[in-house]
Amino acid sequence: MNSERQDGQRVVWTVVGTAIGPLLLAATSEGLVNVVFHATDEVRDRALGRLASRLGTEPVERPGSPLLTEAIRQVEAYFAGARRDFDLPLDWSLISGFPREVLRALAAGVPYGTVVGYGDLAGRVGQPGAAQAVGMAMGANPLPVVVPCHRVVESGGGLGGFGGGVETKRKLLALEGVLPEPLF
Structure with a gap:
């Protein structure tokens, strides 16, 4: 090739x-x-x-x-805790349509140290009933960490799924001060 x-x-x-x-x-x-x-x-x-x-x-x-x-x-x-967001050019060519729209809204509107529910994020892109589709978009994120899909959680307080594994999501949210660091 x-x-x-x-x-x-x-x-x-x-x-x-x-x-x-x-x-x-x-x-x-x-x-x-x-x-x-x-x-x-x-x-x-x-x-x-x-x-x-x-x-x-x-x-x-x-x-x-x-x-x-x-x-x-x-x-x-x-x-290292010295940077809260990323300032890098992004190539969105690996994702399109609704998932791209949702990920762009996430990157632009959910800052470091905060979380958003799947349904809330669906509402931000004008599709309030599309919480499950938002979850699918998070799973298809080609740019995790930089486009912070770890900041999207269940409305009932659960972490929800995560492409890097729930323990990785927990560590990222602890790094950002959303969750306490695990004791062990």
């Missing part, structure tokens, strides 16, 4: 260690395109294969690319 997209765009990637385990960060010239939890070798290789298939190019490891360097800096600052 070619290392450039049809429009000549490269896909570059790296893995960064975090308090919740290794994260795969992938970017195009448009912006950060994918963040993948628990990026062990096997998970990383599967994710890179999916990216190659979806974007039409073989991702190339380039931790020193300017966008990935900045993404690493911001991710590390976030996990």
